[in-house]
Amino acid sequence: MKTSLSAESAFADAAAGAQKYSRVAVLLHWMIALLILANVALGLTVALMPDGSLSDTAIRFVIDTHKSIGITVLGLAIVRVLWRLTHRPPPLPAEFPSWERAAAHAAHVVLYVLIFAMPLSGWLHDSAWVAAASHPMYLYGLVPWPRIGFIMNLDAGTKEQLHAQFGALHTACSYALYGVLALHIAGALKHQWVDRHSVLRRMMP
Template sequence: MKTSPPIQTSPRARHVLPPSATTVADDVLKYTRVAMLLHWAIALLILANIALGLSAALLPTSVLSDTDARFVIDTHKSIGITVLGLAIARVLWRFTHRPPPLPAVFPGWEKTAAHAAHLALYALIFALPLTGWMHDSAWSAAATHPMHLFGLVPWPRLGFLMHLDPALKDQLHTQLGTLHTWCGYALYLVLALHIAGALKHQWIDRHPVLRRMLP
């Protein structure tokens, strides 16, 4: 009885992974879904807060009435506290779920720059809401204007600032407001560098780094 000759395959064909294996291989390089959710939630809220902060600072009273300005500022505060909570969750998740390593093809200096940018982002994501909270707590009218998250949940001010001597409190209120503003400018810069670096790797270097943070 004749037997069929063995099917010849090229060396290249023998190394092609099936679709399921490709999916598994890709998933190894991705962040977890929880990390993705926290990343994009924080990113969107930060962008919204940038828009609200700039609106309150730059729009004239003819466009933004006092009532509207108070609503914008209160929403800005609420989003900031929400970002602080999500950032804490993000750091705790990162400690228990190690992120995927950067692609091996990245030169050493780019890996160092990427890690430095991530550290700067984390530092500023914490610094902005904390300085904002301190700035608000040193507000002379804080005692008569209680803070509520999104108008619903009471949120405390920092007592060690509220109970200071009025003159010192006013001075700190101004200084903390300036610090909060400069932290915002620093975040704009680091965020722009972070986005530019990701787009460079994706579109110029042809490394699919964006897929690491996409479902």
């Protein structure tokens, strides 16, 4: 009897494990999510604070930290995609209708595109900054990080125009990311609490 129960328990554990993402995928998912939330907070800190409420040194620290986190997210996103391509994700619950499966897939694709577009547009925006040459960038104040060379080598007028355009693109991507993240979270909560599909545990440690 004990042997039978042990076998059933092992089978149940294996079946539950097959429905979960790998530990590496879970770690990358939550690291990227937390870093994005931190960067949203940093961006809003500068945008919403009244003029003159922060010193130039404090503003520079917040902006430089925002840039460093953005580059970190870009690196982690590359690792996440490579891991996803080489490790098959767990299937969605069988109860999901086909349209929900298609919607979930489309939302993930858009989410990945925006996760890449955000740091890349920010990097372009920073590289077009007219003072970039005299203000080298360091990740977390320690590691030198290059700007995009061909952008920096443009004339000042062109860089100023591109700086504004890339900034607008970065802002647009951020709002789009907020919307997709809200839908992603709402969908996960709906499936968990309304439909009673255990989707959250697939990405939990």
